[in-house]
Amino acid sequence: MLLTPGPTPVPEFVRKAMADVTIHHRTPEFEQIFKETRELLFELFQMDEVVMLASSGSGAMEACVTNLTHKKALTVNSGKFGERFGKICKAFDIDYTEIKNEWNTPVSVEAIVEAVKNDNEIDAIFIQLCESAGGLRHPVEDIAREVKKINKNIMIVADGITAVGVENIDTTNLDAVITGSQKALMLPPGLAIIGFSNEAVNKIEEKPKGFYFNLATEIKKQKTNTTAWTAATTLIIGLKEILSYIKENIGFEKLYEDTAKRADATKEALKAIGFEIYPKVPAKAMTAVYCEKSNDIRKILKEKYDVNIAGGQDHLKGNLFRINHMGLVEDFEAAWVVNAVELALDELGIRTFDGSANKVFLSKMFKA
Numbered sequence: 001m002l003l004t005p006g007p008t009p010v011p012e013f014v015r016k017a018m019a020d021v022t023i024h025h026r027t028p029e030f031e032q033i034f035k036e037t038r039e040l041l042f043e044l045f046q047m048d049e050v051v052m053l054a055s056s057g058s059g060a061m062e063a064c065v066t067n068l069t070h071k072k073a074l075t076v077n078s079g080k081f082g083e084r085f086g087k088i089c090k091a092f093d094i095d096y097t098e099i100k101n102e103w104n105t106p107v108s109v110e111a112i113v114e115a116v117k118n119d120n121e122i123d124a125i126f127i128q129l130c131e132s133a134g135g136l137r138h139p140v141e142d143i144a145r146e147v148k149k150i151n152k153n154i155m156i157v158a159d160g161i162t163a164v165g166v167e168n169i170d171t172t173n174l175d176a177v178i179t180g181s182q183k184a185l186m187l188p189p190g191l192a193i194i195g196f197s198n199e200a201v202n203k204i205e206e207k208p209k210g211f212y213f214n215l216a217t218e219i220k221k222q223k224t225n226t227t228a229w230t231a232a233t234t235l236i237i238g239l240k241e242i243l244s245y246i247k248e249n250i251g252f253e254k255l256y257e258d259t260a261k262r263a264d265a266t267k268e269a270l271k272a273i274g275f276e277i278y279p280k281v282p283a284k285a286m287t288a289v290y291c292e293k294s295n296d297i298r299k300i301l302k303e304k305y306d307v308n309i310a311g312g313q314d315h316l317k318g319n320l321f322r323i324n325h326m327g328l329v330e331d332f333e334a335a336w337v338v339n340a341v342e343l344a345l346d347e348l349g350i351r352t353f354d355g356s357a358n359k360v361f362l363s364k365m366f367k368a
């Protein structure tokens with residue numbers, strides 16, 4: 001059972017759709033698929049423009065940094081992925097300042113407002129909706145609203161790689177929202193997607209940058225249902241399949257509701273058996289728990305109960321475990337994980353098993 005916060009399992013019907021013969025990307029057949037996928041993405045993102053890139057999520061992060069910063073970037077580092085925006089700026093010699101916090105601490109709206117007021121050079125802000133390193137949710141929508149009051153030309157770029165398809169994001173004041181195929185979209189890795197505001201498109205077209213990740217070229221091409229370079233045809237076929245499945249059989253709103261419910265029930269179940277949720281403001285995409293016995297728990301889960309969950313990175317290596325809620329996770333799978341964690345605690349002599357995790361999980365899911 002793969003319950004890591006990315007990659008997530010690829011449903012069988014998607015795998016089957018992707019197993020068909022490869023079609024040429026410069027054909028009316030593929031352009032039709034591309035067009036339908038774009039339309040579904042507009043519904044998912046609720047934004048003015050959207051592009052698909054043949055790259056992992058980090059490629060889209062790089063494209064946004066290089067195409068949307070003309071003067072100076074402000075990056076938010078509350079974990080590995082926020083740190084990455086700064087590393088991209090450095091790699092391209094783009095001027096930037098960073099607001100750094102511990103991995104359990106979201107940036108405050110005030111800190112951003114102060115940084116923007118004190119530095120007129122800042123013309124783009126880069127932040128995660130969900131920082132997957134510690135499973136926290138930044139107050140991106142509030143930040144965007146306050147920043148736009150100060151200067152509406154400052155671009156707000158949100159890394160939504162573990163938020164798009166997880167929750168309803170208010171994109172009113174967002175200029176770019178990034179996602180990748182292997183998280184909530186339940187596809188193999190290799191496709192990145194960016195939603196844009198019209199203002200972001202204007203800024204990109206004002207000063208085209210780069211070659212492979214030249215977003216001006218990509219936007220121009222994708223408006224006509226083709227891509228600048230060879231499209232990731234197989235992944236786009238899979239994307240169309242998963243999005244139309246969700247739209248027709250579940251509905252995006254219902255998917256967000258189910259994910260939130262499962263996330264909340266999991267957190268309550270783990271708290272009931274003595275765990276502390278790591279982030280001060282947890283995201284819905286995953287549950288991150290601080291625990292010095294994380295590696296032992298993960299080992300027992302994997303070897304005895306057939307459950308794969310993620311650990312921590314860098315300074316949290318061995319002290320964190322992270323359980324995924326993204327995608328079409330079955331209720332019985334989520335229930336099994338909290339049961340397995342409780343059994344592991346018993347095996348490690350930390351807490352005697354009494355079935356509390358299961359009871360709390362099921363009560364929150366079905367009796368609340």
Ligand SMILES: *Cc1c(COP(=O)(O)O)cnc(C)c1O
Pocket residue numbers: 006056057058059081128130131132159160161162180189
């Ligand atoms: C997974 C992830 C990324 C990185 O994406 P890659 O596809 O590995 O390049 C970036 N940001 C967040 C928040 C993520 O969870």
